[in-house]
Amino acid sequence: MSRLASLGRIVRLHPVASAAFGLAACFVLLFAVRLVLITVHFADPANRRSEPQPWMTPRYVAMSWQLPPDAVAAALKVPPDAPRRPTIEGIARLRGVPVAQVIAELEAYLATQGRAE
Amino acid sequence: MTDWLIEMLVRHGAPILMLVTFLSCLALPVPASLAMLAAGAFSATGDLTTGSVAGAAFGGAVLGDQTGYAIGRAARQPLLRRIAGRPGSARLYDRARHMIEDHGGTGIFLSRWLFSPIGPYANFAAGIARLGHLRFTLWGALGEAVWVLLYVGLGRAFADDLTMAAQMAQDLGGLTIALGILAVAGLWISRSMRRHRRHRASCPGRG
Structure with a gap:
């Protein structure tokens, strides 16, 4: 009290x-x-895998999903004249396609990788 | 803003980080902690090098501190002239100056990383109160080193999910500010309770 x-x-x-x-x-x-x-x-x-965002670089996606960087770069169809650190947005610009399309392609690739594990 | 900042950071690398930490030391609203987290993450992926990230963040912060201190020193005379005719403000200034003289080094150190939101104002105050330049620089650089290592390290450790690392850093920041307010309020209450008790002991007739 x-x-x-x-x-x-x-x-x-x-x-x-x-x-x-x-x-x-x-x-x-x-x-x-x-x-x-x-x-x-x-x-x-499983919760540490980031969903693809326009600011991510191929190496970032590769690390987040524990995949080889070259494989991710190939899936993103990075043009040969891309800068040293391209972002998904930059890659879309260089390829002349919308960012949404590049992200959709990447997501499709990541989905196949998820199943393969 | 955030996506744009990260995009700029990836495109131009360390110089952007240096600019951001520099501006943050001058009380400009730039997300320096987030920039350091992102740079730390990109150093883990191999897009940026750890040395350039840590060096740029530290260099920008130390330069920003020095600039803030210089601004404080330049503002000293006009400020003193303004408060010369006001005894209340002059007394307050005197108390603040004594406090900075006694605890300025520790204050500068802690306001670099633990209570970083007050960092820029501590720079101005140190300049105005003429805290020794060497003392300011040494404690400041030590504090900035802790700040940079903490956030770049956090960015590297939680690089796989930057969004979550940013949330974590935001929470840690909020937690330290809340703890700081808790400590100040607690100290305030306990001090005035002591004063109250002393006052009652000296005049027992009054309740």
């Missing part, structure tokens, strides 16, 4: 500091729980 009473007294004497303390404690809890959830999700290798 005395502990509860002293807590009430603290809140009465320092309403602003108490509110800040309470709010910060809620956020600490929220972030900590989220961090644990993300870590658990990340621990599963």
